[in-house]
Amino acid sequence: MENDLTLVRGRIFNIQRFSIHDGPGVRTIIFLKGCPLRCKWCCNPESQSYKQETIVTAGISKEVARDVTVGEVMQEIEKDRAYYRRSGYGGITLSGGECLWQPEFSEALLREAKERGISTAIETTAFADMNVIRRLLPHIDTVLMDIKHTNSQKHKEFTTRENELILENAKNIAREARTLIIRTPVIPTFNDTREEIAEIAKFACSLEGVTEMHLLPYHRIGSDKYAGLGRKYEMAHISPPSKEHMNELCQVVKSYGLKCLIGG
Numbered sequence: 001m002e003n004d005l006t007l008v009r010g011r012i013f014n015i016q017r018f019s020i021h022d023g024p025g026v027r028t029i030i031f032l033k034g035c036p037l038r039c040k041w042c043c044n045p046e047s048q049s050y051k052q053e054t055i056v057t058a059g060i061s062k063e064v065a066r067d068v069t070v071g072e073v074m075q076e077i078e079k080d081r082a083y084y085r086r087s088g089y090g091g092i093t094l095s096g097g098e099c100l101w102q103p104e105f106s107e108a109l110l111r112e113a114k115e116r117g118i119s120t121a122i123e124t125t126a127f128a129d130m131n132v133i134r135r136l137l138p139h140i141d142t143v144l145m146d147i148k149h150t151n152s153q154k155h156k157e158f159t160t161r162e163n164e165l166i167l168e169n170a171k172n173i174a175r176e177a178r179t180l181i182i183r184t185p186v187i188p189t190f191n192d193t194r195e196e197i198a199e200i201a202k203f204a205c206s207l208e209g210v211t212e213m214h215l216l217p218y219h220r221i222g223s224d225k226y227a228g229l230g231r232k233y234e235m236a237h238i239s240p241p242s243k244e245h246m247n248e249l250c251q252v253v254k255s256y257g258l259k260c261l262i263g264g
């Protein structure tokens, strides 16, 4: 018989199997709808609004959101359990969108996974009330948290939100989470100078227990989706950073005593 957790409902737009980038081992990524930010470079623009939307791909219209129960998502997750075991320490990762904006669903899904012995991670901006984050933390093994910029005005210019809440929450999450990894999307014209990455690395290494930072190079995958949603992609003129530049930025991060991965 299903328990109460499996009946909790949420809104997602994708479940991606066999990911090796969003947490340790082989992961199943559950993409939730709704995000408080509007990053100009976002490769999942269909994640941003909580509302149902229509996206047109190759002339075919399709609805973006799927309303599901925790039980339905767990059925999908269970198909991948053998792969988690084989990869040693795989599991699920809640992504988005922002999973903290559907706290009941996220908490129930994370709890249910943990009760079944499955490892859990979230990818988050941490732009939420710390009390909401505290509800979820006991059920999370790894928090992958974005720090996009240390300058609040620039953060706002490119994401529509200031960063004070994010930086404050980072300090609390560092103290209270099992494992916190800081991730930074490297976006030319926004944060790709040595100085800007150094500021983020300096902040990351000041966080209790944080030893690792991931640099995620800007890419244009997903830019076509903007047209499909009837929106304009504002970063069309931006080229991805070179490998050499990413390596240089990685050295900057390492100079702060942090382990650095490109891609993550």
Ligand code: SF4
Pocket (backbone or CB within 6 Å): 035, 036, 037, 038, 039, 041, 042, 043, 044, 047, 048, 096, 097, 098, 125
């Ligand atoms: S935080 Fe992530 S999901 Fe939200 S707008 Fe930015 S890139 Fe997109």
